[in-house]
Amino acid sequence: MARPRKPLLSTDRIVETARALVDAEGLAAVSTRRLAAELGVSGPSLYNHFRTKDEILEAVADSVSAQVDLSMFEDGRDWRTALHDWAVSYRNALRDHPNIVPVLARGPGRRPAALRLADAAYGAMVEAGWPPAQATSIGALMRYFIMGSALGSFAGGFVDDASAYDPADYPHLGQAHLLAEQQEKIDERAFEAGLTALLDGLALQYEQVRQQV
Amino acid sequence: MARPRKPLLSTDRIVETARALVDAEGLAAVSTRRLAAELGVSGPSLYNHFRTKDEILEAVADSVSAQVDLSMFEDGRDWRTALHDWAVSYRNALRDHPNIVPVLARGPGRRPAALRLADAAYGAMVEAGWPPAQATSIGALMRYFIMGSALGSFAGGFVDDASAYDPADYPHLGQAHLLAEQQEKIDERAFEAGLTALLDGLALQYEQVRQQV
DNA sequence: GTCTATACTCCGATAGAC
DNA sequence: GTCTATCGGAGTATAGAC
Structure with missing residues (x-):
């Protein structure tokens, strides 16, 4: 597969999965490869939606702030x-x-x-x-x-x-x-x-x- | 040089150098290779004095607690x-x-x-x-x-x-x-x-x- | 007993093919 | 928008020199 008909990823899906991973196994468990595996894609695919890993973590953090x-x-x-x-x-x-x-x-x-x-x-x-x-x-x-x-x-x-x-x-x-x-x-x-x-x-x-x- | 006459390293010297490095450039700047370079020694040498990198950081942290x-x-x-x-x-x-x-x-x-x-x-x-x-x-x-x-x-x-x-x-x-x-x-x-x-x-x-x- | 050399695994990130 | 291939660098285990 090179380019799927429907996008496999979305920023929301990435953030939700990342938050679940952080909650379950801690910040250190979040590597781009590991997160991508949870999402069923390869590591670098994440970089189509976020510029850096840190941006993903910031988005996770903000989704928690939003719960207040x-x-x-x-x-x-x-x-x-x-x-x-x-x-x-x-x-x-x-x-x-x-x-x-x-x-x-x-x-x-x-x-x-x-x-x-x-x-x-x-x-x-x-x-x-x-x-x-x-x-x-x-x-x-x-x-x-x-x-x-x-x-x-x-x-x-x-x-x-x-x-x-x-x-x-x-x-x-x-x-x-x-x-x-x-x-x-x-x-x-x-x-x-x-x-x-x-x-x-x-x-x-x-x-x-x-x-x- | 394999084994110097006088030990090049001591736990104190490692902790002091690590603290200076943390203060100057942050936690992320502390890698075993970088810290060893500051000490004039190769990376793995540190493991003769500390079991893990984390032990070094704990020692740095405690040296700060000691200042209170x-x-x-x-x-x-x-x-x-x-x-x-x-x-x-x-x-x-x-x-x-x-x-x-x-x-x-x-x-x-x-x-x-x-x-x-x-x-x-x-x-x-x-x-x-x-x-x-x-x-x-x-x-x-x-x-x-x-x-x-x-x-x-x-x-x-x-x-x-x-x-x-x-x-x-x-x-x-x-x-x-x-x-x-x-x-x-x-x-x-x-x-x-x-x-x-x-x-x-x-x-x-x-x-x-x-x-x- | 303290160091160096080497090697293994994993990381974040980029380039380019499809 | 995803893939594969690849880069440089991380932590650290181990073997061996002295």
């Missing part, structure tokens, strides 16, 4: 509730596709869904009365926290092996090997605790800012 | 001040070696300096009266925030090109192309704002926890 709900910024919720719900939705999207997070963490760049996300959050904060500079900071600091929470599981970063943490070296890590087991619950709780603290702290700053006007 | 000051947990500062100073020191270390952050973000694993860091922070929170579960959450959420802030610059994630952000698509991103320019200042300010909010919020939780005792 933004409706909370439109229905008159107060800024704090909206920010909370947005953060949870954002985090859930990343948690469902943790392997692509390193690509997302590079920033929005030119990815449309990521830009819509930044635009909506920033716009809502300005709308709620935050001065532009503070609204920028809020966008940044929420991103730090959410990306950080998705990038590396805290609990999963410890080894599931008691002998790895000698009490003589690390007097307080006696239970650390248990963290790996309860990973999900611990990360979930830490995320909620951090988000609550962050929003409580921001509410304090908001009062000060509003009194100055 | 931990003295604030020992001199009787209150938990909030100590946590603040620790976060700043932590972030500064990462900011000085941003290219290695993806490796650090995988978690402490078996890296001694990273474990000392987790141990010190967790121990200090328990010492200050936080219940163990909350102390774990604090360790996690601080890590989220600090790693997130170091991993991808928020401001640097935007493209330095006004035409990339069409107002019709992103009504609130009119100035976004300017962010890349002022990267450092914006990231610095967002980090401080977030850290203050986080600590304010935690102080609120602390009061509640202490009242229950």
Whole structure:
């Protein structure tokens, strides 16, 4: 076969297959040859639809950004509730596709869904009365926290092996090997605790800012 | 030359050279051949000192963790001040070696300096009266925030090109192309704002926890 | 026990035939 | 728009020199 009657590939099909592969086996498993094999074509065929492998990964990343709900910024919720719900939705999207997070963490760049996300959050904060500079900071600091929470599981970063943490070296890590087991619950709780603290702290700053006007 | 009188390599020299290479040209620039060339040696020689390339990167990461000051947990500062100073020191270390952050973000694993860091922070929170579960959450959420802030610059994630952000698509991103320019200042300010909010919020939780005792 | 030489497999990407 | 052939370079295993 040289040129089929109907195209075998489409950008959508490539992105979907790539996302499934990333989810199942990680970023490192995505080689052009491997991805092409999953699609039933030869490696270089991908280059008819994307200029580089990185473009494919960017498209996968953006398809994950597109899953974040933004409706909370439109229905008159107060800024704090909206920010909370947005953060949870954002985090859930990343948690469902943790392997692509390193690509997302590079920033929005030119990815449309990521830009819509930044635009909506920033716009809502300005709308709620935050001065532009503070609204920028809020966008940044929420991103730090959410990306950080998705990038590396805290609990999963410890080894599931008691002998790895000698009490003589690390007097307080006696239970650390248990963290790996309860990973999900611990990360979930830490995320909620951090988000609550962050929003409580921001509410304090908001009062000060509003009194100055 | 087959076997030199004096060893040309040492683990320290490899780690130092690798760190310099990572800092100067990024993670992707570190191949065993390239690193060996910098050391004046052939590629496979590295495998006499490290079992894999990944072990070298882990060692580089840990040498950065070792730069984080931990003295604030020992001199009787209150938990909030100590946590603040620790976060700043932590972030500064990462900011000085941003290219290695993806490796650090995988978690402490078996890296001694990273474990000392987790141990010190967790121990200090328990010492200050936080219940163990909350102390774990604090360790996690601080890590989220600090790693997130170091991993991808928020401001640097935007493209330095006004035409990339069409107002019709992103009504609130009119100035976004300017962010890349002022990267450092914006990231610095967002980090401080977030850290203050986080600590304010935690102080609120602390009061509640202490009242229950 | 530390190095060099060599080789194997896989990678991203390009050129050109159909 | 797909194929095959091919390139340079990656990680790393192994054999052997000294």
